[in-house]
Amino acid sequence: MPPSNPPPAAAIAVLEGAAVEPTVLVLYAHPNPRISRINRRLADAASGIDGVDLDDLYETYPDLDIDVVRERARAARAEVLVLLFPVHWYGAPALLKEWFDAVLYDAWQRERFKPTASGAARRCWLVASCGSAATDFAPGGRHRRPLRDYLAPFEQAAHVCGMRWLEPLLLYAAHDIDNAAVDAHVAQFTAQLRQLAGAAMPTATGAIDGI
Template identity: 50%
Template sequence: MTAQTGAPLRKVLVIFAHAAPQRSRVNRRLRDAARGVPGVELVDLYETYPDFYIDVAAEQENLADAAALVLVHPVQWYGMPSLLKEWVDAVLVPGWAYGAGATALRGKQFWLVASTGSPLDAYAPGAAHGHPFEAFLPPYRQIAALCGMEWREPHILHGAHQSSQETLDAHVETFAARLGTLAHA
C-alpha cells in the first residue's frame, strides 16, 4: 500500500534471461531500462541462479505479488533460453499456476519482450526459418492461457545484430514507456 493514498502498489515482475548479457546490444539495454522504471522488479535469472537451482518458493511469492509478468530474452533456437525454460518448469506448477484450484496467476498480464538475430523477412515460408514469426509464439500464448493470464501483444526486435542505433534506441524507449504504463495501470 502506498503511504499517501492507501492504494495497493502495483508491481510488474520482469524475468530477464540472457546467458551473456555483456555481448547483447538489445537485451542488456532492456534489462537496464527495466531497472529504472518505478513499480518494476527485475530478476536476472543467470545472475541470480548461475547453478540453475531455482528457489521456487521465493519465485512464486514474488510472482504472486505481481500484477504482470514480463519475459525479456533473446529468441534462441525458436524459443526461450534454457534457464528461463527451467524457471517456467519449476515455478509454474500445477495446483499453483494452473489446474484445479490454482488462482495465483489468474488475471495477471503476460508480456513477451524478445529479440531475434534474423530480420523479420527471414520468418516466412520459403525463407530461412520457414514460418512467420507468429508460428513460434504458441508456447508463450499457451503458458498465458493455461495460467489464466491476459496476453499482451509481444514487443519484438528482429535483426537485433544489424539494427541501427536509432532503431535500438526507439525499441528500448518504447519498452520502457509501455513497462511504465503497465506498472501504473
C-alpha cells in the same frame, strides 16, 4: 472511530510515502549479458522504473537451481509478468523455460496462480529479439514460418495460467540495426512498461522492422 471503508493498503502506502509492492515482474533471461546489445539495455531500463521488479535469472541462479518458493512469492505479488529474452534456437534461453517448469507447474497454477491482489486477471507481455530479419520468418524464408509460431507455447502457458496475453514486442535483425533503431526500441519498451506499472505515460506508437 475508524472509517467504515478504509482505503486499501497500497493507497495508504502511497499517501504516506512508503514503498509500494511492485506490480510488474520482469523475467530477464540472457545467458551472456556482457555481449548483449539489446536486452541488457532493456533490463537496465526496467530496473529504474517504479513498480517493476527485475528478476535477472542468470545472475541470480548461475548454478541453474531456481529457488521455487522465492520465485512463486515474487510472481504472486505481480499483476503483470514480462518475459524478456533473446530468441535462441526458436525459443527462450533454457533458464526461462526452467522457471516455467519449476514455478508454474500444474498444481500451483490451478490452485494459486489465478487472481491478483486487485482481483483482476494477470497479464503476460513477451518482449523478444532475434538476429534474423522479419523476411526470414515467412513461408519460403530461412525459418519457414512466423516468429510468433515459435513463441506460441508461451502464449498457451499464459492462457492455462489464467493470464491475459498482451501483444508481444518483437525486434528483428538485432545484430544489424543501427543505434537509432536500438534507441527507439528501448524507448518504446520503456514507455509501455511504465504504462503497465501504472505510471502516467502515453502508449508508445509506431513499430520497428514492421512489427
